[in-house]
Amino acid sequence: MEIYVDLERCIFCHACEVACEREHGESRISVEAVKDRASVPVSCHHCEVxxxxxxxxxxxxxxxxxxxxxxxxxxTRCGLCLLACPFGAVEADPTSMVQKCDLCPEWDVPPCVLTCPTEALIFGDRDDGTKEMRRRTASRIARSYAAAVGRERA
Incomplete structure (x- = not known):
């Protein structure tokens, strides 16, 4: 199981961070702004390798x-994991304790996903996540196409 992000839906509200902090005492997900163009929730990807x-x-x-x-x-708090994570998803709190997303195994769906008001976070296995992302993308394309055709006819 993984958490997928629909970047077009994230509104930089930080609700996922608040939900994670409420559950763990500190947030293991962070929402980062990318050049004022997008907001990206960042958490552990649970990489295969x-x-x-x-x-x-x-x-x-x-x-x-x-x-x-x-x-x-x-x-041992050596910090090598922080440097090695290609996503910057492994963090250290002020006491240098390593923090990373554990996908909240005690929950059926992690609180960050349940709390997201725009449903930008998707929880599922790789097939479910990619199918949902394709469905959402196809829906956006269809709406854009319908709007363009409507403008041409007007």
Whole structure:
């Protein structure tokens, strides 16, 4: 299971951050502005081959099925995982404790996804996520086409 982002729906409201912070005491997702053109929620992608887990010298980050798990008791706080994550999704809190999304295993759907007012976050397996993104994109294209045809006829 993964969290997918529909960038056209994200409105930079930070509701996902607030929901995550409410659940964990700190947010493990952050919404970043990209050149004032888009807002992008960033969280752990649970990579199939996870650079953060590969570089972790103490085994605190490790593959557990299809997810990247974290064992705080093993963490030496060396920071290599922060440097290795290509998405910048692994963070350290003020006490240097590593924080990353764990997909809230105690929930059927993570609170960040449930809280998003525009449904910009999609939770599902790779097939479900990509199907939903294709459906949404096709719907946007169809609406744009219908509007363009309507203007031509007017």
């Amino acid at each position: 996870a650079p953060c887990a590969i570089v972790c010298p103490c085994g605190a980050l490790f593959q557990e099925g299809t997810q990247v798990a974290f064992d705080a008791a093993k963490c």
